[in-house]
Amino acid sequence: MEEHVFSMPRIGEKAPEFKATTTQGEINFPSDYKDGWVILFSHPADFTPVCTSEFMTFATLESKFNDANCKLVGLSVDGLYSHIAWLRTIKEKIEYKGMKNVEVNFPLIEDITMEVAKKYGMMMPGESSTKAVRAVFFVDPKGIIRAIIYYPLSLGRNFDELYRALIAMQTADAFSIATPADWRPGDDVIISPAGSCGTAKERMTDTELDCKDWFFCTKKLDKDLVMKKIQKK
Numbered sequence: 363m364e365e366h367v368f369s370m371p372r373i374g375e376k377a378p379e380f381k382a383t384t385t386q387g388e389i390n391f392p393s394d395y396k397d398g399w400v401i402l403f404s405h406p407a408d409f410t411p412v413c414t415s416e417f418m419t420f421a422t423l424e425s426k427f428n429d430a431n432c433k434l435v436g437l438s439v440d441g442l443y444s445h446i447a448w449l450r451t452i453k454e455k456i457e458y459k460g461m462k463n464v465e466v467n468f469p470l471i472e473d474i475t476m477e478v479a480k481k482y483g484m485m486m487p488g489e490s491s492t493k494a495v496r497a498v499f500f501v502d503p504k505g506i507i508r509a510i511i512y513y514p515l516s517l518g519r520n521f522d523e524l525y526r527a528l529i530a531m532q533t534a535d536a537f538s539i540a541t542p543a544d545w546r547p548g549d550d551v552i553i554s555p556a557g558s559c560g561t562a563k564e565r566m567t568d569t570e571l572d573c574k575d576w577f578f579c580t581k582k583l584d585k586d587l588v589m590k591k592i593q594k595k
């Protein structure tokens with residue numbers, strides 16, 4: 363039992379399957395999301411301030427993520443009625459940074475037994491043995507975990523970064539490139555390092571590339587092309 367607390371899926375592995383009750387009905391994960399990307403994220407507890415600021419922000423950005431072919435699914439170890447009461451309170455009473463009347467339309471999983479939280483390594487006993495940390499799992503349309511980000515209880519997530527990471531991974535898939543530090547759509551992208559002496563030499567004279575050296579070449583990638591490719595059809 364104890365070892366499940368510490369087990370966690372890794373990047374490149376199939377997302378562990380589960381069936382769960384949520385604020386939007388029952389879900390089968392990840393099979394219900396196989397047509398696109400999905401972000402599964404945990405939060406420590408309902409009716410807490412950092413989590414409330416996060417839910418208001420994520421709910422406000424939901425259509426932007428949906429437009430990028432990505433659904434959102436939240437989880438905490440609270441029960442369904444607590445989730446419902448908290449989301450109703452957010453909509454009816456909470457005004458924060460210009461956001462008000464915010465309706466959370468994505469599913470929020472009840473996980474009182476911590477079954478899902480343990481399966482995904484969201485419980486970190488050094489931080490809390492009763493609350494999940496702020497974990498974020500990016501799952502692609504094939505049900506593969508592509509990125510994992512963890513934050514402690516006291517640190518609210520940066521949702522611009524979650525969106526940037528999603529678009530960067532989709533762009534890498536669509537154009538077979540990699541993205542450099544702080545990349546955003548419209549910035550130059552990185553082409554894979556040369557695998558032979560001949561390619562290394564060719565790269566240095568290729569006028570479409572900007573090579574800092576033979577192993578570090580970038581090229582232009584138009585922002586509109588990127589956004590057109592990753593937008594949901």
Ligand code: BEZ
Binds near residue numbers: 406407410515516
């Ligand atoms: C919060 O969301 O405000 C919070 C939750 C658990 C511990 C600390 C802060």
